[in-house]
Amino acid sequence: MDELKKTILDYVRREYLEEGDERELKTDTPLITGGIVDSFSMVSLKRFLERKYAVKIPDADATPEAFNTVDSIVELVERFKAVEV
Amino acid sequence: MYAMEILEEKRLCNIGSYEERLREFDWAIAEKEMGWGRGDPLNIGWHLTDRICRLGLAKKPALLWEGSDGRERTYTFGDLRLLSNAVAAALSRLGLRPSERVCLFLDRVPELYIAFIGILKMGGIVQPLFSAFGEESLLTRLLDAGTAAVLTQKKHLPKLRRIRAKLPALRTVVVVDAEGFALRDGEVGLDLDSEPRPERFPIFPATAETPSILHYTSGTTGQPKGAQHVHRSLVSQYLTAKWVLDLRSDDVYWCNADPGWVTGTSYGIIGPWSNGITQAVLDSGFGADRWYGFIERRRISVWYSAPTAIRLLMREGTETAKRHDLSSLRHLASVGEPLNPEAVHWSREAFGLPFHDTYWQTETGCIVISNYPGMPVKPGSMGKPFPGITAAVLDPTTLEPHEERGRVGVIGLRPGWPSMIRGYWNNPDGYAKKFTNGWYLTGDRATVDADGYFWFVGRDDDVINTGGHLVGPFEVESALLEHPAVAESAVVAKPDPVNMEVVKAFVALKPGFTPGPDLELEIMNFVRKRLSPIAMPQEIAFVASLPRNRSGKIVRRVLRALEWGEPVGDLSTLMED
Secondary structure, three states: OOHHHHHHHHHHHHHHOOOOOOOOOOOOOOOOOOOOOOOOOHHHHHHHHHHHHOOOOOHHHOOOOOOOOHHHHHHHHHHHHHHHO | OOHHHHHHHHHHOOOOOHHHHHHHOOOHHHHHHHOOOOOOOOOHHHHHOHHHHHHHHOOOEEEEEEEOOOOEEEEEHHHHHHHHHHHHHHHHHOOOOOOOEEEEEOOOOHHHHHHHHHHHHOOOEEEEOOOOOOHHHHHHHHHHHOOOEEEEOHHHHHHHHHHHHHOOOOOEEEEOOOOOOOOOOOEEEOOOOOOOOOOOOOOOOOOOOOEEEEEEEOOOOOOOEEEEEEOOHHHHHHHHHHHOOOOOOOOEEEEOOOOOOHHHHHHHHHHHHHOOOEEEEEEOOOOHHHHHHHHHHHOOOEEEEOHHHHHHHHHHHHHHHHOOOOOOOOEEEEOOOOOOHHHHHHHHHHHOOOEEEEEOOOOOOOOOEEOOOOOOOOOOOOEEEOOOOOEEEEOOOOOOEOOOOOOOEEEEEOOOOOOOOOOEOOOHHHHHOOEEOOEEEEEEEEEEOOOOOEEEEEEOOOOEEEOOEEEOHHHHHHHHHOOOOEEEEEEEEEEEOOOEEEEEEEEEEOOOOOOOHHHHHHHHHHHHHHOOOOOOOOEEEEOOOOOEEOOOOEOHHHHHHHHHOOOOOOOOOEOOO
16 A cells, blocks of 8 residues: 555544444545545545645535545545646 | 416425415314324324324334445334334333433434434433534533433444543443443443334323423533423424425435434434334435435435535536436425525526425424425525414514514514423523513524515524534633643634535634644644534634733624624724733
């Protein structure tokens, strides 16, 4: 697993998964539809990504679909990292 | 809507002619249909299950449930009757007594819906709490209610364990998925699949005024208040579900709301099931394709949603909707915050139907102002008072009704309808303050137009309505002060295109702490975990000091006005820095 995926996966596990939640979190686990991250919490996750990777994700692109899995989040970050460059 | 469509809808819908209903209204209409006479025992739990089974509907599906992982379960009204008997018997065995508070701290799993009924059957007071609440929110509410038992899932157990020592009244924690899990003293497992299902349970002979549900709601000052409902609320919830949501025997109904909030109990449990209606529940977060797929697969016909969800769907465009067969939908309604006209127009385009806005509060227990089927929807308006509800716009100074069309005032309601709460738990003064001149003061401001439609303007206080949930600034400010870096804080509503309002915090730091994005994120997550994602500030402004009046009180109105681009008003009473 590449570093970007691992960092985001670890962050989601640490910040959003309840302590007693035994679900295995993988990069394709649904976060929003799976009830792990809700639309309010998405704001803090977006803030983390923007800080960590020095990108600006426009609100219009920060959709529940785009945040639904670690895979889709990585895609989003890479898209905007490319724009920054 | 076109005139012919309205005429046709009026002919077919349950409410029929709104004007005629207004003229001839009596809550006895509902009581008669429910087979209940004043003075008779009245237990909501019995009405939702045993009565429906007696009507010959025991084999009719009551709950079509889907989990976020794709699991599916179906329960008939007969199943609900026996399983709620099982919960009632189990709680009685555990020593729970009538009038004790039993909290449901569960995701939208079937056990939540079944236990809700079971608690009422044994005479307990149900205290539903949103399962995303952090331990501080949980502690405040359980402590205030003196809760005797909590039903929960193992994933939420750590939060309860961390605060348990501070809850002397809490005797039992019931874990509904405890199989293979190491429980501690004071914790028991309850597996509904293996629990005996008693054919008969001696249902508690509640009366109309017996307390039934305790929903916590936020105010401007102090901690959240426990809104105390009684079993007679059923009368209002039965009839409004039938007339406003237009529920009919062959409907499959979907209410998005979580039963941690009043919509999720009044219209996510009591309203539909007292009418013998099949309802579908999706225990899943938002996802446009997921939701449309659910409507398509379950053939949902009546959908009760919320403006925030509708605006999120709008962002996905009509193309996403059109990829699904949504032809089963026939009536749409919305609640929680004002529904903007664009959302009504968009829903016509996406679904061929308008969303009907409905207005009510935790305290009212039922819909009190609404757009009705068979009546033209004025996009952006709240609609008209439900028959049997007297609503008026009160002059903000005199708190007397005024008749001037278009002039802003406070919405007042004449108390007396069945589902109005009977008090705030442990807080009679707080309840008394909600009434003036014989009116219940909603705290919401509105105007009325020449046709008698109400139009929402905003709150009359500092309470923040975010995504249809009320957040009290005091509770968030208190949580912020627990963060080691925060010296003082003020919390206000900030306008938001999706959630109508979001929480914004102004924070002054203690010496030695440096403002910056890392600290902002740290504080956001701190509040999210202590209170809930809803209460988390979506933005934090670090300031040197906060505006105070001469008695030293922080003046939120100045900060709020700046956020909304409104005049800040009289500043002469503020202290100078």
